[in-house]
Amino acid sequence: MLAEKLRKIYDAAGAEALFVEQDFLRKYLTGFYSTDGFVLLTAENCTFFADPRYFEAAEKALNGSGIIVKEGAYAQAEAALSAFGKIGVPFPFTDLARAATLQAAGFELCDCMPALKAAMEIKTTAEIEKIARACEIAEDAFLALLPQIKEGVTENAVAALLEYEMRRFGASGTSFETIVAFGANGSVPHHETGATKLQFGDAVLIDFGCKHEGYCSDCTRTFLFGDDKKHAEFKRIYADVLKAHELVFERAAAGMTGREIDGIARGYLREKGLDGYFTHSLGHGIGLQIHEFPVLAPRGGEPIVNGMVFSDEPGVYLAGELGIRIEDSCYMDGGKVKSFMHKTDKNLIIL
Numbered sequence: 001m002l003a004e005k006l007r008k009i010y011d012a013a014g015a016e017a018l019f020v021e022q023d024f025l026r027k028y029l030t031g032f033y034s035t036d037g038f039v040l041l042t043a044e045n046c047t048f049f050a051d052p053r054y055f056e057a058a059e060k061a062l063n064g065s066g067i068i069v070k071e072g073a074y075a076q077a078e079a080a081l082s083a084f085g086k087i088g089v090p091f092p093f094t095d096l097a098r099a100a101t102l103q104a105a106g107f108e109l110c111d112c113m114p115a116l117k118a119a120m121e122i123k124t125t126a127e128i129e130k131i132a133r134a135c136e137i138a139e140d141a142f143l144a145l146l147p148q149i150k151e152g153v154t155e156n157a158v159a160a161l162l163e164y165e166m167r168r169f170g171a172s173g174t175s176f177e178t179i180v181a182f183g184a185n186g187s188v189p190h191h192e193t194g195a196t197k198l199q200f201g202d203a204v205l206i207d208f209g210c211k212h213e214g215y216c217s218d219c220t221r222t223f224l225f226g227d228d229k230k231h232a233e234f235k236r237i238y239a240d241v242l243k244a245h246e247l248v249f250e251r252a253a254a255g256m257t258g259r260e261i262d263g264i265a266r267g268y269l270r271e272k273g274l275d276g277y278f279t280h281s282l283g284h285g286i287g288l289q290i291h292e293f294p295v296l297a298p299r300g301g302e303p304i305v306n307g308m309v310f311s312d313e314p315g316v317y318l319a320g321e322l323g324i325r326i327e328d329s330c331y332m333d334g335g336k337v338k339s340f341m342h343k344t345d346k347n348l349i350i351l
Helices: 004-013 023-030 055-062 074-081 096-104 113-120 125-148 155-168 183-187 232-251 258-271
Strands: 017-020 037-041 046-050 068-071 086-089 108-111 179-182 203-208 210-212 219-224 283-285 292-296 309-312 315-318 322-325 328-333 336-339
Touching: 004 017, 004 037, 004 113, 017 023, 017 074, 023 037, 023 046, 023 113, 037 074, 046 055, 046 074, 055 068, 086 096, 096 108, 113 292, 125 155, 125 203, 125 210, 125 219, 125 309, 125 328, 155 179, 155 203, 179 183, 183 203, 183 315, 183 322, 203 322, 219 322, 232 258, 232 309, 232 315, 232 322, 232 328, 232 336, 258 283, 258 292, 292 309
Parallel strands: 017 086, 046 068, 086 108
Antiparallel strands: 017 037, 037 046, 179 203, 203 219, 283 292, 283 309, 309 328, 315 322, 328 336
16 A cells, blocks of 8 residues: 555656656655666555665665665566556656666556655655754754854865864765865855865855755854955855845745845845845755755746745855855745854854
C-alpha cells in the first residue's frame, strides 16, 4: 500500500508508472540517499532498485517503510517497467540519452516533474525540522569560525575552516561550494574562492550552507575585518541592504507571489538608487537541493504559501569595489515569513 505522499504524486502524474533515477528525487521518494539506483512508482507499490554498493544499507534503512528494495541496475528496473506503456520521468532532470533509450524500448514518456514539484515545495513538519537543524549547524560553525579569522589568511583557508566547523557540529556535507570573498572580490556575487589574502580593513563576504539528513541550509554574512575609517559608503549601503532584507519579514504575507515579495526588497533599494546593483533574485526554494521552487524574483508568478522554504538574500554589488549580501534561510508559517537563523547578528560586525 502506497504512503499518502507517494499516492498523491502518482495520481497527479498521469502515468502508468513513474521511473526516477536522480539522486535527490530518489531520496525524496524513498528517504534513502545513494549516488546510483532507480525508483519505480506504480499504483500498487514503490520499488527501489539499489546499486549493489548500497543494497545492504538500503535494506536496513528502509525496513518497515513500505518501500520494496531490490538489488539491481538499469536492466532490472527496465524489466520491471515492461508491464507499463506510459512512463512518467522528470523531464528537466532526464538526459536525452536516457529518454531515447526508454523511447526505443517502446515506452511513451510524460513529465512527472510537475507532480513532484507540487509535493516537494510544501515541506512537512519533519522536513522543516531537518532544515532548521542544518541552519543551526551552519550558524554554530560560523560563530566558531569568526575568532579564527586572522590577517594574512586566504579565502581558501577560511572556507576550509568553516567547512570543518560545519562537519564538526554535525553536518553531513556542504549545500554548495563555500564562497569566501575578501575586499573587492565581493562585487562578484558568485566569486570563486581563491588565494587572496585578508588585509586589515577588508570587507568579507561568506556564502555558506550545510546538509543535515539530506536537507540544505543557505546563509550569507558580510562584515568588516577591522575598520580603517574608509568605509563610509560601505556602511551606508550595508544599512540599506539590511533594511531591504528585514522588510521582507515585516511586509511579506502568504498568498503574495514571488514577484511581489521580491518587489518589497527591490523597491526599497530602488528608493535608495541601488536597485540597478541588485543583480539577482531575492530568493530561491531550499530543500534537498539548494535551489528549488519557489522562485522569489521578478519572474516569480507563483503564490508563496505556508510550508514553503526559501532564501531572503538582497545584495548590492559595485563592480571592482564592493559586494554586500545578507541572507537567511526562511519559511512561510502562519501567513508570515520566519527565519531559521536566530544565532548570528545581522547588524554590521567589525572584527
